[in-house]
Amino acid sequence: MTSAATRTAERREVDPDRLKQFSFQVWTYKKGEMVSALLHIGDQLGLFAALAAAQPATSHDLAAATELSERLVREWLYGVAAGGLVEHHDGAFTMSPEAEALLVDEEGSLHFAMGAFRGGLGDDALELILESFRTGIGMTYEQQGPRAAAGLARTTGPFSRQNLTSVILSGLDSVTAKLERGAKVLDVGCGAGVSACLIAQEWPNAEVVGLDPSGTAVRQAQERAQSHGLANATFVEAAAAEVPATGDVDLALAFDCLHDMPRPDVALRAIRAALDGDGTLLIKDIRSKGDFELDRRNPMLAMFYGFSVTSCLQSALSEPDGMGLGTLGLHPQVAREMTTAAGFTRFAEHDFNDAANLYYEVRP
Numbered sequence: 001m002t003s004a005a006t007r008t009a010e011r012r013e014v015d016p017d018r019l020k021q022f023s024f025q026v027w028t029y030k031k032g033e034m035v036s037a038l039l040h041i042g043d044q045l046g047l048f049a050a051l052a053a054a055q056p057a058t059s060h061d062l063a064a065a066t067e068l069s070e071r072l073v074r075e076w077l078y079g080v081a082a083g084g085l086v087e088h089h090d091g092a093f094t095m096s097p098e099a100e101a102l103l104v105d106e107e108g109s110l111h112f113a114m115g116a117f118r119g120g121l122g123d124d125a126l127e128l129i130l131e132s133f134r135t136g137i138g139m140t141y142e143q144q145g146p147r148a149a150a151g152l153a154r155t156t157g158p159f160s161r162q163n164l165t166s167v168i169l170s171g172l173d174s175v176t177a178k179l180e181r182g183a184k185v186l187d188v189g190c191g192a193g194v195s196a197c198l199i200a201q202e203w204p205n206a207e208v209v210g211l212d213p214s215g216t217a218v219r220q221a222q223e224r225a226q227s228h229g230l231a232n233a234t235f236v237e238a239a240a241a242e243v244p245a246t247g248d249v250d251l252a253l254a255f256d257c258l259h260d261m262p263r264p265d266v267a268l269r270a271i272r273a274a275l276d277g278d279g280t281l282l283i284k285d286i287r288s289k290g291d292f293e294l295d296r297r298n299p300m301l302a303m304f305y306g307f308s309v310t311s312c313l314q315s316a317l318s319e320p321d322g323m324g325l326g327t328l329g330l331h332p333q334v335a336r337e338m339t340t341a342a343g344f345t346r347f348a349e350h351d352f353n354d355a356a357n358l359y360y361e362v363r364p
């Protein structure tokens with residue numbers, strides 16, 4: 001702050017009630033940071049899963065079940081109970097079925113949330129983010145490291161497992177029939193390969209290629225395909241602009257990634273050239289109206305801007321000519337204009353009951 005600005009701030013009167021309220025608001029965010037750390041610790045050490053299995057459990061029961069330090073487990077239990085995440089009665093702790101759905105049931109619950117809790121940014125990422133404000137050049141997903149790639153896959157996995165093949169792809173025009181017969185599928189910005197593997201598993205005749213410029217994410221995708229025994233899913237380290245112009249792809253996916261790309265316009269042109277004349281591009285991107293005041297109706301909006309400043313916009317500015325769309329930047333109007341400019345002529349918007357995303361079915 002300049003000295004002139006400091007003097008101006010000194011002259012302004014502080015309302016004691018508003019100061020108290022604002023102070024509460026600021027410290028509530030610090031509480032969120034600390035409870036996020038407790039969530040991450042509980043997830044990584046299997047404490048939530050062990051409590052779900054052993055409840056009602058004392059700290060001694062839980063420490064014995066997990067072979068962890070009773071004193072630390074006890075402090076953690078009081079913390080998550082104070083945060084309203086578990087319940088405490090007469091020295092024992094329990095979890096509601098709703099808590100189990102969000103905190104434990106990764107394979108079966110649509111609402112599993114632990115992938116998003118990764119224990120903070122880490123010193124290296126934080127330094128890169130601070131530096132990006134000075135240089136205007138952001139951090140890539142690869143620079144975020146393996147924990148971020150794996151966490152992203154755990155975040156998008158639950159919704160995709162329940163909906164991708166059964167609801168979303170079935171809701172598109174003439175896509176599943178091609179997949180049954182043996183379609184060529186391209187998953188651009190595939191990350192750790194959750195969607196590509198789900199498609200390869202559901203439609204064994206399909207040939208699925210995932211690509212992503214993050215070698216870390218690609219290796220995780222390859223391991224996923226291998227662990228599921230999927231010979232029809234392969235993964236390549238490449239950016240979307242490098243997609244070969246084969247003109248024979250039946251289905252291309254761009255899931256939660258166009259807004260992360262420095263040049264989504266170039267990526268869309270490359271995808272258009274790779275697609276068959278009767279093919280489909282399915283874009284999944286974050287819900288946004290393209291108007292800050294309208295978007296403010298979303299009580300979680302600040303979190304999305306947080307994702308943007310620390311991840312999506314970082315990636316979208318990771319090259320000097322980056323367009324910098326960011327988390328909320330690929331709203332329906334931008335999606336329509338950009339796909340039209342890339343040579344697509346048909347555009348349909350879908351909701352698919354996804355609270356965070358919209359889907360654009362785009363065709364040549």
Ligand SMILES: C[S@@+](CC[C@H](N)C(=O)[O-])C[C@H]1O[C@@H](n2cnc3c(N)ncnc32)[C@H](O)[C@@H]1O
Nearest residue numbers: 141156189190191214239240255256257260261
């Ligand atoms: C939020 S993740 C989404 C991953 C995956 N599609 C999913 O739904 O879980 C965004 C991905 O976009 C990738 N990405 C960034 N720039 C890209 C580019 N130019 N071309 C292709 N992918 C890119 C990142 O490496 C990252 O894996």
